[in-house]
Amino acid sequence: MLQQAFSKAFTLILGIDQSLFEIVFLSLKVSGLALLIATIIGFAITIILELFKSPFKGITVTIINTFTGLPPVVVGLGLYIILSRSGPLGFLSLLYSPAAMVIAQVILAVPIVASVSHAAVSSTGNSVRQTALCLGATRFQAISAVLLDARYSLMASVINAFGRVMAEVGAVLIVGGNIAHYTRVMTTAIAMETDRGDFELAIALGIILLALSFCINLFFYSMQRKGAKR
Amino acid sequence: MIQIHADVKHHYEGKSVVDVDASYESGKLYAILGPNGSGKSTLLRILSFIEEPDTGGVDFVESGRPLIKDIQLKHRIVMVPDRRGLFNDTVLENVQYGLKVRKISKSERSVIAEETLETVGLLDKQKVNALVLSNGEAQRLCLAMALAVSPEIILLDEPTASLDPYNAAMVEDIIKDMKSRVQLVLLVTHNMFQAERLSDIVTFMYEGRVIETSETRKFFKSPESIHAREFLKGETVY
Numbered sequence: 001m002l003q004q005a006f007s008k009a010f011t012l013i014l015g016i017d018q019s020l021f022e023i024v025f026l027s028l029k030v031s032g033l034a035l036l037i038a039t040i041i042g043f044a045i046t047i048i049l050e051l052f053k054s055p056f057k058g059i060t061v062t063i064i065n066t067f068t069g070l071p072p073v074v075v076g077l078g079l080y081i082i083l084s085r086s087g088p089l090g091f092l093s094l095l096y097s098p099a100a101m102v103i104a105q106v107i108l109a110v111p112i113v114a115s116v117s118h119a120a121v122s123s124t125g126n127s128v129r130q131t132a133l134c135l136g137a138t139r140f141q142a143i144s145a146v147l148l149d150a151r152y153s154l155m156a157s158v159i160n161a162f163g164r165v166m167a168e169v170g171a172v173l174i175v176g177g178n179i180a181h182y183t184r185v186m187t188t189a190i191a192m193e194t195d196r197g198d199f200e201l202a203i204a205l206g207i208i209l210l211a212l213s214f215c216i217n218l219f220f221y222s223m224q225r226k227g228a229k230r
Numbered sequence: 231m232i233q234i235h236a237d238v239k240h241h242y243e244g245k246s247v248v249d250v251d252a253s254y255e256s257g258k259l260y261a262i263l264g265p266n267g268s269g270k271s272t273l274l275r276i277l278s279f280i281e282e283p284d285t286g287g288v289d290f291v292e293s294g295r296p297l298i299k300d301i302q303l304k305h306r307i308v309m310v311p312d313r314r315g316l317f318n319d320t321v322l323e324n325v326q327y328g329l330k331v332r333k334i335s336k337s338e339r340s341v342i343a344e345e346t347l348e349t350v351g352l353l354d355k356q357k358v359n360a361l362v363l364s365n366g367e368a369q370r371l372c373l374a375m376a377l378a379v380s381p382e383i384i385l386l387d388e389p390t391a392s393l394d395p396y397n398a399a400m401v402e403d404i405i406k407d408m409k410s411r412v413q414l415v416l417l418v419t420h421n422m423f424q425a426e427r428l429s430d431i432v433t434f435m436y437e438g439r440v441i442e443t444s445e446t447r448k449f450f451k452s453p454e455s456i457h458a459r460e461f462l463k464g465e466t467v468y
Contacts, residue, residue: 128315132331134309135376141331145317
């Protein structure tokens with residue numbers, strides 16, 4: 001049965017099945033956008049933590065680190081309550097939309113980006129910032145130098161977050177609703193097709209998901225290897 | 231001709247206090263000498279704008295006129311960076327950083343960077359990542375990073391610490407050469423022999439205060455303070 005499922009899966013992939021590629025495209029769109037937003041917010045948090053000496057820095061970092069392990073279903077549930085018609089943001093009518101899925105993934109990815117990037121920056125950041133300041137940089141230029149210097153480690157934070165959002169199913173299922181041609185992404189489709197017993201499509205999606213993750217990680221890895229010396 | 235007047239009080243390392251009232255005139259190489267923990271490095275960081283003193287301030291005077299502490303003045307003063315703070319990039323890129331900050335054009339930057347690398351003997355390493363340099367090479371790169379921006383005042387903090395005698399001598403040669411390129415050099419060191427070899431004037435610090443300032447020859451021949459005498463004899467002053 002497994003062999004049959006695999007052969008059908010490859011037929012679907014090679015035959016450029018319309019519904020399959022629709023799901024793949026939406027997955028990439030939602031996760032890509034979420035990753036972009038999470039990267040901006042995560043890096044901004046790192047900059048703020050590095051730029052301002054705050055007595056709350058330690059507790060903030062601890063909270064961020066705790067949030068890296070947020071259960072996706074809990075995020076989905078919380079966001080569902082907030083976005084539902086009777087919730088505080090119900091008027092936005094975002095529930096069961098790709099936008100809600102992006103928000104859920106951003107919430108899950110931001111702590112990972114912030115946590116890993118902050119760890120990278122705080123390990124060498126102080127000495128690099130001092131160098132920039134010694135040579136006449138402004139505080140902003142010094143922070144830019146720190147971020148640029150830690151670019152390969154920062155990339156690692158994005159890779160980690162990418163893994164999280166691409167593999168995520170609980171939250172997007174709750175707030176997206178797995179609506180065909182609208183909010184169905186690879187992970188929710190795999191869960192549904194497995195439930196329905198349509199293993200061919202589920203396996204085909206699984207292969208694509210893994211292949212995509214592999215290619216993107218390979219790209220990041222080759223970029224990191226090129227320049228990482230620390 | 232720039233003069234620096236520092237009248238500052240600053241807490242450092244938790245409880246110690248730097249309480250300094252000192253002046254430095256251009257055309258000289260000052261050695262700020264003293265045992266570990268005497269506040270030398272803290273004073274240097276205050277003079278280079280990296281640290282703000284708790285009270286008091288540093289005045290820069292040029293031809294009798296006080297200078298405004300703006301980015302232009304900041305660009306005339308450079309502290310030689312620490313070896314641990316080199317950028318994860320090529321040697322050439324590291325040397326160009328200060329020039330980039332000063333918005334020097336790309337073509338001019340590479341010419342200046344190459345010239346400076348040649349003076350410190352690192353031209354052949356320009357394409358190498360700075361983080362794989364040996365200690366001696368890394369220290370020479372740090373000096374090149376400071377020299378590339380043609381500063382008027384250079385501040386050095388223990389530039390030969392943990393270097394072997396050969397590399398220390400190379401670094402000292404570069405510092406000697408600085409006198410002809412830079413108006414004022416402040417060298418923090420706890421190495422009295424180095425202070426004697428390089429400086430024109432010695433400022434001796436102890437427990438956060440400047441205890442004695444005198445011409446190098448005079449300082450080493452007949453130090454006025456008990457602490458300086460004990461320090462020169464190698465007796466404990468901690």
